[in-house]
Amino acid sequence: xxxxxxxxxxxxxxxxxxxxxxxxxxxxxxxxxxxxxxxxxxxxxxxxxxxxxxxxxxxxxxxxxxxxxxxxxxxxxxxxxxxxxxxxxxxxxxxxxxxxxxxxxxxxxxxxxxxxxxxxxxxxxxxxxxxxxxxxxxxxxxxxxxxxxxxxxxxxxxxxxxxxxxxxxxxxxxxxxxxxxxxxxxxxxxxxxxxxxxxxxxxxxxxxxxxxxxxxxxxxxxxxxxxxxxxxxxxxxxxxxxxxxxxxxxxxxxxxxxxxxxxxxxxxxxxxxxxxxxxxxxxxxxxxxxxxxxxxxxxxxxxxxxxxxxxxxxxxxxxxxxxxxxxxxxxxxxxxxxxxxxxx
Numbered sequence: 001x002x003x004x005x006x007x008x009x010x011x012x013x014x015x016x017x018x019x020x021x022x023x024x025x026x027x028x029x030x031x032x033x034x035x036x037x038x039x040x041x042x043x044x045x046x047x048x049x050x051x052x053x054x055x056x057x058x059x060x061x062x063x064x065x066x067x068x069x070x071x072x073x074x075x076x077x078x079x080x081x082x083x084x085x086x087x088x089x090x091x092x093x094x095x096x097x098x099x100x101x102x103x104x105x106x107x108x109x110x111x112x113x114x115x116x117x118x119x120x121x122x123x124x125x126x127x128x129x130x131x132x133x134x135x136x137x138x139x140x141x142x143x144x145x146x147x148x149x150x151x152x153x154x155x156x157x158x159x160x161x162x163x164x165x166x167x168x169x170x171x172x173x174x175x176x177x178x179x180x181x182x183x184x185x186x187x188x189x190x191x192x193x194x195x196x197x198x199x200x201x202x203x204x205x206x207x208x209x210x211x212x213x214x215x216x217x218x219x220x221x222x223x224x225x226x227x228x229x230x231x232x233x234x235x236x237x238x239x240x241x242x243x244x245x246x247x248x249x250x251x252x253x254x255x256x257x258x259x260x261x262x263x264x265x266x267x268x269x270x271x272x273x274x275x276x277x278x279x280x281x282x283x284x285x286x287x288x289x290x291x292x293x294x295x296x297x298x299x300x301x302x303x304x305x306x307x308x309x310x311x312x313x314x315x316x317x318x319x320x321x322x323x324x325x326x327x328x329x330x331x332x333x334x335x336x337x338x339x340x341x342x343x344x
Contacts, residue, residue: 036068036116045113055106059114063102068116083117083125097126147194154186209328211313212237213306214245218253222309224332226325235275238264242279246288258290263304266296309335 090099098105264271322328
């Protein structure tokens with residue numbers, strides 16, 4: 001539980017029963033409760049007029065604290081449902097909405113202040129109710145066409161011929177097949193019946209890959225490291241790419257320069273984090289380099305020469321599809337920029 005102490009009173013906020021963190025409580029939600037239930041802030045808020053009727057002046061600070069404790073102790077979905085119910089149970093008048101607080105009707109501004117709700121959030125939910133699409137309702141099911149149902153059954157039967165994967169529930173079709181080829185088989189077998197449009201089979205299956213590019217000043221070399229997205233794209237991938245590049249440069253030069261300059265993107269997940277910095281320190285500590293300078297471009301000015309390399313690769317792949325890894329490597333190496341080399 002969280003305990004709030006002020007000059008005027010002591011308020012104890014009970015735990016809402018959520019999964020606790022390292023300190024024994026939900027730090028995020030406790031922070032919300034502490035912020036919303038600050039006694040001095042509550043006194044200041046209820047001292048300001050809300051409307052000509054002065055609805056807020058009829059509410060005591062303790063009532064506000066109790067209401068806020070109850071409201072902000074709920075989950076996000078429960079809070080949204082509470083607001084929806086309050087709006088539907090309220091009354092609409094010419095001068096605005098009136099909502100119930102302990103049997104007393106108050107204006108919407110006072111109701112939001114009492115519960116610590118931002119007024120814009122309240123009006124968003126009010127607009128959702130008027131449109132009839134409030135969040136949490138079951139989505140409207142779109143009626144499926146006859147062609148869709150027939151196609152769904154055909155593709156389900158077609159997938160039975162696929163190979164089962166030993167480590168997952170997915171099924172793999174031969175790599176020689178494309179969406180266009182499958183669509184042609186579908187239309188041939190469904191001749192005389194309603195079929196889906198050709199747009200679903202207009203393009204070939206694309207190989208899901210990730211390419212990491214590296215430029216080196218030695219002989220103006222360029223490297224492309226390809227993976228099949230089987231690993232997380234984080235600092236571990238970046239460190240392995242740097243290691244592979246250093247090995248390639250050393251095998252080509254016969255040695256490494258005493259000072260290394262690295263320039264990377266500002267992505268915190270892959271490049272700008274403690275693990276990459278620790279790896280750089282380790283290279284110096286082990287004597288691989290005497291000094292390393294690590295540079296990041298200014299935010300908003302990150303377009304550099306490696307973007308030109310990827311632009312050339314992208315233009316190449318727009319003209320030529322690569323359905324296999326070998327084809328992808330072949331198309332990338334045909335880019336004449338800096339003798340581009342590929343590594344998987």
